[in-house]
Amino acid sequence: MVWKYKDFLCIEGLTKEEIELIIETAISMKEILNRTIKKVPTLRGRTICTLFYEPSTRTRSSFELAAKYLSADTISISVSVSSVQKGESLLDTVKTLEAMGIDALIVRHNSSGVPYFLAKNLTCSVINAGDGMHEHPTQALLDVFTVFEKKKRLDNLKIAIIGDVMHSRVARSNIYAWKILGSEVKICGPSTLIPPGIEDLGVEINYDIDKVLEDADIIYILRLQLERQKKGLFPSLREYHFLFGITPERLKKAKPDVLVMHPGPMNRGVEISSEVADSIYSVINEQVRNGVVVRMALLYLLLGGGRIDETSYS
Amino acid sequence: MIYQEKAKILDREGIRRSLKRIAHEIVERNKGVDNIVLVGIRKRGVPLAYRLQKYLREIEGKEIPVGSLDITLYRDDLNLRLEQPKVGKTEINFSIDGKDVILVDDVLYTGRTVRSALDALVDLGRPKTVQLAVLIDRGHRELPIRADYVGKNVPTSRKELIEVRLEETDGIDEVVITEWKEE
Numbered sequence: 001m002v003w004k005y006k007d008f009l010c011i012e013g014l015t016k017e018e019i020e021l022i023i024e025t026a027i028s029m030k031e032i033l034n035r036t037i038k039k040v041p042t043l044r045g046r047t048i049c050t051l052f053y054e055p056s057t058r059t060r061s062s063f064e065l066a067a068k069y070l071s072a073d074t075i076s077i078s079v080s081v082s083s084v085q086k087g088e089s090l091l092d093t094v095k096t097l098e099a100m101g102i103d104a105l106i107v108r109h110n111s112s113g114v115p116y117f118l119a120k121n122l123t124c125s126v127i128n129a130g131d132g133m134h135e136h137p138t139q140a141l142l143d144v145f146t147v148f149e150k151k152k153r154l155d156n157l158k159i160a161i162i163g164d165v166m167h168s169r170v171a172r173s174n175i176y177a178w179k180i181l182g183s184e185v186k187i188c189g190p191s192t193l194i195p196p197g198i199e200d201l202g203v204e205i206n207y208d209i210d211k212v213l214e215d216a217d218i219i220y221i222l223r224l225q226l227e228r229q230k231k232g233l234f235p236s237l238r239e240y241h242f243l244f245g246i247t248p249e250r251l252k253k254a255k256p257d258v259l260v261m262h263p264g265p266m267n268r269g270v271e272i273s274s275e276v277a278d279s280i281y282s283v284i285n286e287q288v289r290n291g292v293v294v295r296m297a298l299l300y301l302l303l304g305g306g307r308i309d310e311t312s313y314s
Numbered sequence: 315m316i317y318q319e320k321a322k323i324l325d326r327e328g329i330r331r332s333l334k335r336i337a338h339e340i341v342e343r344n345k346g347v348d349n350i351v352l353v354g355i356r357k358r359g360v361p362l363a364y365r366l367q368k369y370l371r372e373i374e375g376k377e378i379p380v381g382s383l384d385i386t387l388y389r390d391d392l393n394l395r396l397e398q399p400k401v402g403k404t405e406i407n408f409s410i411d412g413k414d415v416i417l418v419d420d421v422l423y424t425g426r427t428v429r430s431a432l433d434a435l436v437d438l439g440r441p442k443t444v445q446l447a448v449l450i451d452r453g454h455r456e457l458p459i460r461a462d463y464v465g466k467n468v469p470t471s472r473k474e475l476i477e478v479r480l481e482e483t484d485g486i487d488e489v490v491i492t493e494w495k496e497e
Contacts, residue, residue: 002398028384028401037437040387070387297401300387306398 003301007119007126010135011176019144019180023154025297026145026290032069033293043072046303049097050076052108052129053084058264058288059129059138063106066295072303075102090114091121098124103303107131125302130169138298139263140173142291144181146283147218149290150259155182160212161203162188163222163244163271166195167229170263171222175201188212189222189244192233209244213254219281221246221262224271237270247273251281259283317475317492323468324489329449329480332465333362336447337369339463344414349442351413352380355431356402358420359383361482362449366418381406383417388430410439416463420478422448425459450489452476 001021011019032040048067050060060076067074077097079085084093094105104125107115112132119126130136148154159178165171165187175198178185185203187194194205206212213219224240234240246260260272260281268274277284324332344350347370354363360382367380384402392398417431428446435444447463452470468491470476475492479485 025401028386028403031404032387035438040437041433042387042392300401301398304398305392305395 002306006302007115008137008298008302009115009119009126009128011137011140011173011180012135014176014180016180016182019141019177020154022141022294022297022301023145023148025301026141026294029296029300030290030293032296033289038069039071040069041071042300043067043070043303046072046103047101048072048074048104048106048299048303049102050074050106050129051079051094051097052076053079053114054108054110054130056108056129058291059108059136062288062291063127063129063138063295066292066299069292070296070299072103072299090118094118094122098122104299127298127302132169133167133172134169135173135176136169136263137173138291138295139170140177141294141298142287143174143220143261143263144177145294146261146287146290147259149286150283151217157183157217158215159183159185159218159220160188160216161185161220161222162209162212162246164193164224165189165198165222166193166233167225168222171220172201174220175203179203186212186216190234190240210250210253213246213250213258216254216258219246219251219254219258219260221260221272223263223265224267226267237267241270241273245269245271245273246276248275248279251276251279254281261287264288315494315496318495320474320491320493322488322490323450323476324466326487329465329487329489332449333365334369336463336465337366337373340366340370340416340445340447341373343445343462347374347376347378349412349414350378350416351408351410352378352416352418353406353410353431353435354380354382355417355419355427356382356384358478358480358483359418361480362420362447363416363418364482366416366447379408381408383431383434385427385430385434388433390426390430404434404438406438410435410441412440412442414443414445415441416445416447418447420449420480421476422446422451422459422461422464423454423476425455425457428459429457449478450476 001017064074106127106129108129112134114131115128161171175185179202186206187203188209262284352363354360363380367378382405384404386399386401445462448461449465451464451467478489481487
């Protein structure tokens with residue numbers, strides 16, 4: 001099994017074997033993160049550029065550190081102080097960067113599909129770091145890797161995804177990943193935040209949160225995307241917390257070896273209580289650490305040599 | 315074109331004798347084993363390192379730490395290869411600072427694997443010495459590298475291939491020499 005694509009755009013369309021290859025490579029990368037000297041020479045002389053049209057701390061720094069630990073050079077373009085402000089188009093901006101010799105472009109954009117458009121128009125590798133309400137594929141990879149470390153398997157698990165599924169690209173990438181891997185996904189949240197037609201992805205919708213928590217091996221709490229809530233989809237944050245917030249009382253009914261996950265940044269006291277976020281069930285900090293690990297694996301697979309057969313899988 | 319087996323260089327007994335002799339040489343050269351650690355290069359250097367550990371225990375009665383080293387991320391030919399190599403796991407759960415590290419591999423050929431392994435080791439600490447033990451030295455070095463302990467020197471041509479098969483990885487203990495042949 002070898003990686004054969006130029007780009008990494010989404011989880012949808014990947015095979016089980018391809019996801020497993022990334023996870024296996026990540027297992028080897030984890031050891032590097034535990035060293036005193038966290039650097040290997042693998043991507044020496046390669047240049048990686050991050051271009052984020054939306055705010056981010058963890059994804060961007062995670063990608064940059066992953067690249068640095070593999071000895072690649074990194075540049076990061078802040079859209080707010082770039083020529084985008086002078087009216088330069090997206091394609092002209094990235095063509096300029098490519099002309100300077102970058103080997104990979106890591107892009108986050110508020111419009112779904114931007115990474116596809118760029119992948120088609122560029123010869124360098126394109127990695128999706130989140131596009132609109134579509135996918136955030138590297139987040140799903142780090143979630144899968146974190147679960148694998150704890151549970152030692154990826155199939156026949158029961159994943160409960162709780163909260164604002166509608167606005168969440170993290171939810172979509174996770175749903176695709178867990179379905180490909182052969183696990184079961186249930187989603188739960190206010191009906192106004194559950195997008196119509198989501199059942200077509202093979203998930204079960206259940207509005208009874210206590211029942212959903214009872215069966216789950218993994219409780220995946222989504223961030224309530226306050227910046228995207230303008231239409232009064234639920235009455236108040238207090239009511240949301242009362243009905244769907246994960247609290248120690250709610251967690252009492254869960255399995256003793258349940259894992260609580262959250263993609264961050266957390267709204268403590270809204271979708272997750274502080275006690276739960278800092279509890280022994282929580283693997284939220286491991287998720288962040290593993291983010292660097294899976295991104296190292298991905299950069300190695302995309303840029304670490306070997307022949308590329310196909311430019312894209314979708 | 316097919317690979318044809320030409321000769322068996324070592325059998326089970328031969329491998330055992332070679333490794334036992336290397337174990338004795340390690341003890342002699344280092345005046346004991348107190349400061350020794352063994353690091354096998356993936357993948358066949360690892361079982362060989364464990365076997366040396368066993369023989370050293372028999373000779374000196376002491377347990378020597380064994381680690382495994384994956385050199386994929388340190389290769390100098392990643393961009394030249396058609397197929398990307400899979401990354402394996404490095405597991406060295408002890409400090410190599412100030413230690414006499416015995417690097418163990420199955421075949422010494424161009425010397426490039428050992429070069430990568432030295433780079434990898436330096437990233438993990440600062441050993442007092444690094445010594446190299448190999449089961450087979452087949453010549454044709456491309457870098458100024460030599461082995462400190464050799465099981466068997468085998469003069470080969472570049473068309474030939476040395477295959478080390480071990481019980482742990484291949485179900486049988488033997489070293490054979492094969493060659494490309496026209497069908």
